Amino acid sequence: MEIKKTYFLPASLFTLGLLILIVVDYSIRQYTGNLYSLGLPELVWFLFQILFATAAIVLFLRNTRFIPIKSKLIVGSMLIVSGIIIYALIIYGYVIGTRIDGF
Amino acid sequence: MTIYVGARDLSGLPIGTHQFIVITYSSRQSIMIGRRVYVTRLLGPKVHGIVIGAQNRGTLNVEVFEKADTLAAQEHFGGVKKVWHKSDYDTEMKIVKFNGSEFSLHHERKLVSLVDAYFINQTLDPIRYPTAGAGFNSNSWAQSVIEYSGGKVGSNMKGLDIYHKRRIPETYFIPYCPSEPRVKLNQ
Numbered sequence: 144m145e146i147k148k149t150y151f152l153p154a155s156l157f158t159l160g161l162l163i164l165i166v167v168d169y170s171i172r173q174y175t176g177n178l179y180s181l182g183l184p185e186l187v188w189f190l191f192q193i194l195f196a197t198a199a200i201v202l203f204l205r206n207t208r209f210i211p212i213k214s215k216l217i218v219g220s221m222l223i224v225s226g227i228i229i230y231a232l233i234i235y236g237y238v239i240g241t242r243i244d245g246f
Numbered sequence: 247m248t249i250y251v252g253a254r255d256l257s258g259l260p261i262g263t264h265q266f267i268v269i270t271y272s273s274r275q276s277i278m279i280g281r282r283v284y285v286t287r288l289l290g291p292k293v294h295g296i297v298i299g300a301q302n303r304g305t306l307n308v309e310v311f312e313k314a315d316t317l318a319a320q321e322h323f324g325g326v327k328k329v330w331h332k333s334d335y336d337t338e339m340k341i342v343k344f345n346g347s348e349f350s351l352h353h354e355r356k357l358v359s360l361v362d363a364y365f366i367n368q369t370l371d372p373i374r375y376p377t378a379g380a381g382f383n384s385n386s387w388a389q390s391v392i393e394y395s396g397g398k399v400g401s402n403m404k405g406l407d408i409y410h411k412r413r414i415p416e417t418y419f420i421p422y423c424p425s426e427p428r429v430k431l432n433q
Binding site for chain 1: 256257302303304313331375380385
């Protein structure tokens with residue numbers, strides 16, 4: 144089993160997608176001159192996050208077609224946990240770290 | 247005049263709630279806070295109000311009519327309409343009661359004076375915004391102001407409003423230097 148293709152590639156795709164999304168969002172906020180509002184519309188913001196997650200899942204399923212189900216489940220679980228951590232670090236880190244909003 | 251604690255979604259985050267305070271009036275009013283006079287804004291049909299909340303600006307800074315808080319209040323009182331393709335805040339509002347009453351001029355003055363003092367103290371003795379919001383945050387701030395002004399309101403709003411039970415020490419809401427240095431929060 145190639146861990147690079149089955150784990151790192153989908154995880155990287157998801158990470159890269161989220162990073163591009165925050166760069167676009169931050170650029171829009173800078174352009175409009177108001178960091179605390181007027182970023183990407185909520186619908187677009189969350190739709191793209193879902194799209195990147197879906198793309199990562201599709202890539203994972205394609206790359207694990209010929210591996211045993213047990214290995215598939217292990218790598219899949221690792222990928223889900225990593226996805227949650229990556230999401231929290233990037234999206235929460237971005238919103239709270241750049242002071243766009245906060246609890 | 248009615249005082250509310252509001253809660254709204256965090257911009258761009260699927261989980262998380264931010265609390266703030268809204269004082270509503272039936273007509274336009276001018277209120278002095280932090281050496282500035284604020285004129286109430288129209289939050290909905292026949293609802294004028296002032297929106298006050300603590301924000302993440304590196305430090306826990308109080309702002310009047312912060313954009314997201316104001317939009318959230320307008321969303322609740324009908325000043326702006328929710329449209330499916332535009333961002334909304336799923337605002338929740340709870341009325342604050344003072345000795346069982348919804349109206350108390352004395353307590354409103356007290357609340358404004360607490361905010362006023364915090365305004366001064368946030369420049370002289372700012373509270374650092376906690377890492378990831380986990381500490382004394384906007385939820386703690388809103389609930390502290392309500393408690394010290396003598397109000398009663400449920401502090402647990404919809405969603406994940408972390409640290410809503412924490413209280414910022416009252417010394418941050420007094421208009422003079424305390425005899426002992428203030429306890430440094432979120433360090």
